[in-house]
Amino acid sequence: MLDGRGAIRRRAGARLWLSGGWLLLLVTVALFAPLVAPQDPLAQDLMSGRLPPFWSAQAEPGFWLGTDSLGRDVLSRVIWGARVALTVACIAGPLTALIGGALGLIAGFYRGWADRIISRLVDIWMAFPPVLFSILLIAVLGTGLTSIILAIVVIDWTRFARVVRAEAMNQGAMDYVAAAQVAGFSRLRTMTAEILPNVLPTLVALLSLEMGISVIVEAILSFVNLSLSTDAPTWGGMIAEGRTSIHQAWWVLAFPLVALFLTVLSFSQFGEGLKDRFDPVLR
Amino acid sequence: MDDARPLIEVENLRLSLPDLAGKPLIGPAPKLEILKGLSFAIPRGAVLGIVGGSGSGKSTLGRALIRLLEPSGGAIRFDGQDITHLPEADLRPLRRRMQMIFQDPLSSLNPRRRVGGIIAGPLRLHGFDAIDRRVDAALDHVGLPRSFRGRYPHELSGGQRQRVGIARAIALRPDFILADEIVSGLDVSSQAQVLNLLEGLVADLGLTLAFISHDLSVIRRLCRNVLVLHRGEIAEHAPTAQVFAAPRAAYTRELLDAIPLPDPDQPWA
Ligand SMILES: Nc1ncnc2c1ncn2[C@@H]1O[C@H](COP(=O)(O)OP(=O)(O)OP(=O)(O)O)[C@@H](O)[C@H]1O
Numbered sequence A: 001m002l003d004g005r006g007a008i009r010r011r012a013g014a015r016l017w018l019s020g021g022w023l024l025l026l027v028t029v030a031l032f033a034p035l036v037a038p039q040d041p042l043a044q045d046l047m048s049g050r051l052p053p054f055w056s057a058q059a060e061p062g063f064w065l066g067t068d069s070l071g072r073d074v075l076s077r078v079i080w081g082a083r084v085a086l087t088v089a090c091i092a093g094p095l096t097a098l099i100g101g102a103l104g105l106i107a108g109f110y111r112g113w114a115d116r117i118i119s120r121l122v123d124i125w126m127a128f129p130p131v132l133f134s135i136l137l138i139a140v141l142g143t144g145l146t147s148i149i150l151a152i153v154v155i156d157w158t159r160f161a162r163v164v165r166a167e168a169m170n171q172g173a174m175d176y177v178a179a180a181q182v183a184g185f186s187r188l189r190t191m192t193a194e195i196l197p198n199v200l201p202t203l204v205a206l207l208s209l210e211m212g213i214s215v216i217v218e219a220i221l222s223f224v225n226l227s228l229s230t231d232a233p234t235w236g237g238m239i240a241e242g243r244t245s246i247h248q249a250w251w252v253l254a255f256p257l258v259a260l261f262l263t264v265l266s267f268s269q270f271g272e273g274l275k276d277r278f279d280p281v282l283r
Numbered sequence B: 001m002d003d004a005r006p007l008i009e010v011e012n013l014r015l016s017l018p019d020l021a022g023k024p025l026i027g028p029a030p031k032l033e034i035l036k037g038l039s040f041a042i043p044r045g046a047v048l049g050i051v052g053g054s055g056s057g058k059s060t061l062g063r064a065l066i067r068l069l070e071p072s073g074g075a076i077r078f079d080g081q082d083i084t085h086l087p088e089a090d091l092r093p094l095r096r097r098m099q100m101i102f103q104d105p106l107s108s109l110n111p112r113r114r115v116g117g118i119i120a121g122p123l124r125l126h127g128f129d130a131i132d133r134r135v136d137a138a139l140d141h142v143g144l145p146r147s148f149r150g151r152y153p154h155e156l157s158g159g160q161r162q163r164v165g166i167a168r169a170i171a172l173r174p175d176f177i178l179a180d181e182i183v184s185g186l187d188v189s190s191q192a193q194v195l196n197l198l199e200g201l202v203a204d205l206g207l208t209l210a211f212i213s214h215d216l217s218v219i220r221r222l223c224r225n226v227l228v229l230h231r232g233e234i235a236e237h238a239p240t241a242q243v244f245a246a247p248r249a250a251y252t253r254e255l256l257d258a259i260p261l262p263d264p265d266q267p268w269a
């Protein structure tokens, strides 16, 4: 056919496969980190500090991406860091989407006092600067994975609530909602079976974005040393350490940074790709 | 059931909506009276045309009749039962019997549901058996191929979408159907087809129909009686032929003059 749909679908396909491929690889190595990582990520060896990556003449076999100033294997630490990053993304993202999405849906569909309460709450929440808010939260909750996840959920649910509320209001004004009432469907059933499927594409796109954001937030908190205990490998922690020796050993900074970048990009592209591929209205 | 009794009886119907434009900063919005005491009846099997200028309250009246809106005064009786202030839960069993066809077929069909699901959903809710057969029958009735069950609304033409809206309504075997400007969004040839279809269905299924339109030629063709609304009041309620031949209300005359009617007797110049 001569219309542009084929080309769009092919491009969407490439996007889906590339981003999905990277995420799948990441999930696999994170799941099997103890088997996949060539070295112990915590093992220090001051005699083999700052070894360059494998293509360099001074590289040593077994340390594919080189070592940091304490002699720890960069590749193994990136792999173990993926565990932390993905754990945060896969728990904080969906949890945020669930809470913010549900509140936004209720506010946008039922309106009335439910909407007034939820919207006021969102307004109050938005008045706090998010970075200060998260640091404050971590200070109260203490460091650790659970605190990071909690902080992300507590801060970012408003993002979902706002967007989903607006979308639910748009959908609620459509005649198919009146048609559901004419048919005799309950309000709850109309919300979950008529409105939700139409809000879902927006929700999925937001969720994929949020998973990327979670990875960044975790990295930032690790970077400022508010995440896990200092020696556990995290991408943010590695970037912070690599920064101090960037002139002597750039690879300590570069590889976790690339992993972070690819992961955040893949999450958002994967969401877009899913939408293009599976939304019947766009297909 | 008392067959002599009209299916729908409306008595001194009043309806006010909050006027959000005139809402003061603090406190509730003032009420705007949109329907100002209407009384009429729709006999079983009749087709009542409802006409009137834009903003005269036609849609509001229609939505009150099937209780998408709650009246603020007066009474509406459906098959003898007072439904004026019936809560939604008590209305549910009656919902099967009063259906609606919407003006904008694209907006009235859930874009992420297939045609089959759109027609089957209400059937399932009201506990019908042999759903598949009924969906097929409804599609047959409105002249759509059965294969359209698997299509999404955006994969249909405007006229086809409106047929799906009609199929959804008649599949429930309702007693009453409200049609609010159902052909105004269609091109002329689809309009004629949908009107033919509706005419046939009313006769075949013994439907009682309220047909809202601002197009008097359509009303003239479809409706035995016509109700002329003017600013929320009934300007005239009479047999269509009489209204067209000798409009009694000044407003009806205005309306007839304002809308160019193709004169069937006039030869082509
Ligand atoms: N939700 C609402 N809140 C307040 N006023 C409303 C609302 N809906 C309609 N109205 C007002 O009620 C009046 C009647 O509206 P209605 O939609 O019934 O008119 P109509 O006869 O169907 O007009 P049209 O031919 O343009 O569809 C209008 O003056 C309109 O502004």
Ligand SMILES: [Mg+2]
Residues within 6 Å of the ligand: B058, B059, B060, B181
């Ligand atoms: Mg109207």
